[in-house]
Amino acid sequence: MTTFTPSSSAEALSTVQWAAAEETPLEILGHGSKRGIGRPLQTEHTLDLSKLAGVTLYEPAELVLSAKGGTPLAEIERLLAENGQQFAFEPMDYGPLLGGEPGRGTIGGALAANLSGPRRLKAGAARDHILGVAAVSGRGEAFKSGGRVVKNVTGYDLSKLMANSWGTLAVLTDVTFKVLPAAETEVTLAIRGLLDEAAVVAMALALGSSAEVSSAAHLPERIAARVAGGKHGSDAATLLRVEGFGPSVVYRVEALKQLLGKAGPLEEIAGEASKAIWRDIRDCRPFADGGTRPVWRVSMTPSAAHHMVMALRMQAAVDAFYDWQGGLAWLSMREDDPEAQLLRGLIRKHGGGHATLVRASAPHRAALPVFEPQPPHLAALSARLKAEFDPKNIFNPGRMAPGAGSATLVQSTEGAAS
């Protein structure tokens, strides 16, 4: 068991070349803050990128930042905040949910997991903000894609392909992101006491207005008490975030009040209190209970997810709350069984989407597909793509899907689980 900790991209390249020659798999790691997501790995060696760190370029006026893959996300976000800027995609912190400490995670990991947050609705995810990457493929070749400018269609967008690849395609040595001005003001309008169905209607109305709502979440009764230290009480809260310049925020919140005044009692939550709520929603704090009971991240058509949850409740005990206008459902199972087949079947029945088992015990993660299984043609295409980047299957083998070269690993993992 060897851990390699390169401090330059040349060293990272050399390590991968060695592993490729030896055909020995590597676990690719930043801070390990999301290590508990995916099928458990059984690699002999680890490539730890946490020493490959540092911001290499930051030009606020150009809205661009480059950093080495292992740079702490928290460090970058501090630097951006000092300049009145931010990653608009609002990367979530999986630490609290997975029982780790908050504030960990690297910029490379943010891209590899395609992180996003409540602003996903308006601003997209990491994939929408990545401009360029330098990476090492499983062939032991250092390649680059994209650039440092916002508008670029030169060649295939391999940078986007790194998003949500969970370290299975390439080792990210350098990444370049678009950054944006942070909003001057933010106000959250809360409608209290709505049931899921009414909340979804209210959120769709708000998003369909010209109030430019940047986030819309629904915390059902009792779940609401699990954000911001419980200071907003336990009544259901349907939350609409409005961000921008002061006068505009005031005007747009007023417009929303006119639009939704009849929906239920309204509250305005401003500034830091508003930020605290969205941080907790972003990080799935309501289910960050230090336990290991299964938590699902479900992405569906916004108006459909709560219907699926209602159907699921007929057969399993589950807590749920919604972000992204209802399109992102976080589910916490009250029993130990993730109910994967049941859940995925219901998702298909309610218009499709996908579910990721983001928290579960290692045996469950070994036995069940953590990531949504794909239809045969698509799965085959993904496998061919993986083989083009990593023909010897040395990067995080089997983490996303049991690949060709990982059959033995999958077997031994399952053996360990039983």
Place this chain on the structure above:
Amino acid sequence: MSGLAMPKPDAETLRRRAEIAADMRIIVPGEGVVDAANEMRAFESDGLTAYRQLPLVVVLPETVAQVSRVLKYCNERNIRVVPRGSGTSLSGGALPLEDAVLLVMSRFNRILAIDYPNRTVVAQPGVTNLGITTAVEQEGFYYAPDPSSQIACSIGGNVAENSGGVHCLKYGLTANNVLGIEMVLMNGEVVRLGGSHLDQEGYDLLGVMTGSEGLLGVVTEVTVRILKKPETARALLIGFPTSELGGQCVADIIGAGIIPGGMEMMDRPAIHAAEDFVQVGYPLDVEALLIVELDGPSVEVDHLIGLVEAIAYRNGSTTCRISQSEQERLSFWAGRKAAFPAVGRISPDYFCMDGTIPRKELPRVLAGMRDLSEKYGLGVANVFHAGDGNLHPLILYDANVPGELDKAESFGADILRLCVQVGGVLTGEHGVGVEKRDLMPEMFNQIDLDQQMRVKCAFDPNHLLNPGKVFPQLRRCAELGRMHVHRGQVAFPDIPRF
């Protein structure tokens, strides 16, 4: 065609042309197959009219099953296929090949679903970009990416090219506004990527499909996000005595945390050409003209107009007009939108380039262009998307003067090299196509290009879909797949290990 090498036509395919056309008629009955030379003439080029080529046969399928059968048929017989939407590509992405079926998607022209609560539209790929907005505008919605060809260009083509437009600084490119697609692979398999939910599962194939220039698959359905129209929009028309001051003004606007709905700049030759053409009152005594459009609630727009006006003043603007009516706002844009035809009036021919640069390099690049203009003895006018550094130099030449086309192409190539030198890229929104294909090595080394081609191999291992585009030299997938490893050699034996 000045020295552009396309893949050598396959003699066997050419010989079997009649048989292939007949088989295509079986797959796509009725009016869906065109093989008479005079009728195929309409398809011989796209928006890059310097290049022309008659295809083997033109096929216009109507159903996904037909697309699938055509591709499977061609894949099994090693016949090349060039997909085409509306044919508005400015980089030759839809340029036919002599031995390739031209697969024209224009009959896929229906909007399949509009979902206002979820703000999505599902459209067939042949629906025009503007057609989507037209379908939803009565409810106050629109589709944000607005390439200047939006009246004609198709949404499928937008996906293939990752099209932008003046609004993409604030609202993103096609890649940021498409939620899902259905596509057919070269082997005939139909796959769906994403849907009406956010975030597709697995690898971001949607991301890599967007902007893949028709080399990876044929899009048969597109789901896009629509947005509520901003309540109001107003624009400022600001003149500067130097392009440096204009550039600094752009930087300061962004530095103040303002992301305008649109921010466009024109240089002196472009200003004069546009004003001569449309007479909208552009100032003629300035070196750079900036149009800044702010959109949103009127209280926000008024607030930001004040801020931008002050920033412009601090940067030495010599004129600053603020639109007081919708009519006036549109008049500010009229000159910019007419810039290409306006330049077409002052020069028999022009080439539109499309590099992107870090904005701060603008003065250096403009100065470099002036030097090149002198060197080649050809004029150049500049319009550019100032917010995101996307330049559109228009190189003026006369194709009837022997040698001028070659000179114009060399001039353009030098401009793009300059863009790459200062940290920019070859193409911001028009695509590589055939036009910039041979310049790819300016930006990418062989390893970079090989990895891109390997992605191609995962989708189309026989290089049958739109070959001759994007990549300067096609390498066989078997060759690309080989691994070159040197066992036991570790260049850094002292990497910390625990």
